Amino acid sequence: MGEKCVQHEYAPNSICFGCGPANKDGLRIESHRIENGLVMEYLPSEAHQAFPGMINGGIIGTLLDCHGNWTAAVALMDANSLAEPPCTVTASYTVKLRRPTPMGEKLIVTSQINQIDGDKVKVDLLLEAGGKICASGDGLFVAVKEGHPAYHRWN
Numbered sequence: 001m002g003e004k005c006v007q008h009e010y011a012p013n014s015i016c017f018g019c020g021p022a023n024k025d026g027l028r029i030e031s032h033r034i035e036n037g038l039v040m041e042y043l044p045s046e047a048h049q050a051f052p053g054m055i056n057g058g059i060i061g062t063l064l065d066c067h068g069n070w071t072a073a074v075a076l077m078d079a080n081s082l083a084e085p086p087c088t089v090t091a092s093y094t095v096k097l098r099r100p101t102p103m104g105e106k107l108i109v110t111s112q113i114n115q116i117d118g119d120k121v122k123v124d125l126l127l128e129a130g131g132k133i134c135a136s137g138d139g140l141f142v143a144v145k146e147g148h149p150a151y152h153r154w155n
Contacts, residue, residue: 005030006038006070010085018066027062029109031070037111037123038071044103055101063109064125064137065093071111072121072141079116086143089150091120093139105129119143 007019007030014020019029031038042063050056073085080086101107107129114122120142127135144151 003032005032005040006074006085007031010073016066018062019070027059027066029063029066031067031111033074034110036113038067038074039111040067040109042107042109044107046103049103053103055103055107057095057097060097060101060127060135061093061095063107064095064127064135065090065139067109068093068111068123068125068137068139069141071113071123072139073143075113075116075121075123076119076143086119087148087151088121088141088143089148091140091142093125093137095135095137097135099132099134101127101129101134107134114138 007021013022015023017023017026020026021028029040029042031040044055044059048055048059069088069090073088077085107127109127112124114124120140123139123141125137125139126133
């Protein structure tokens with residue numbers, strides 16, 4: 001993954017727990033462009049366990065949520081020929097935990113744009129470890145306008 005991740009490129013000062021590069025205690029995910037979406041790799045720490053050897057479902061949800069949100073932001077930026085992504089927030093997301101997610105394996109999260117409708121984007125999500133699907137989901141993400149509390153959060 002050679003090019004700069006979208007979080008560092010567009011929101012280096014973000015403090016989001018999941019994706020903020022400026023949150024030293026956060027997950028600090030790094031999402032990269034692929035065709036019709038984004039991909040990221042993540043190696044969880046021991047603090048992310050639910051029980052010995054397995055990753056907590058909340059951490060999995062956070063990885064999918066933040067990665068999906070960035071997928072939507074980049075999709076809206078590209079669809080509208082913008083210089084930078086609009087600030088998007090999560091309207092809803094679902095996570096299906098399909099098998100225990102093991103500690104010590106690199107997690108691969110991929111997202112695909114399902115649909116763009118105005119300022120809303122539906123995203124499909126997949127989390128794999130060791131070549132096996134551990135979680136899947138989808139989300140609806142929405143660009144916010146000035147006046148929303150999250151509007152300037154990436155600056």
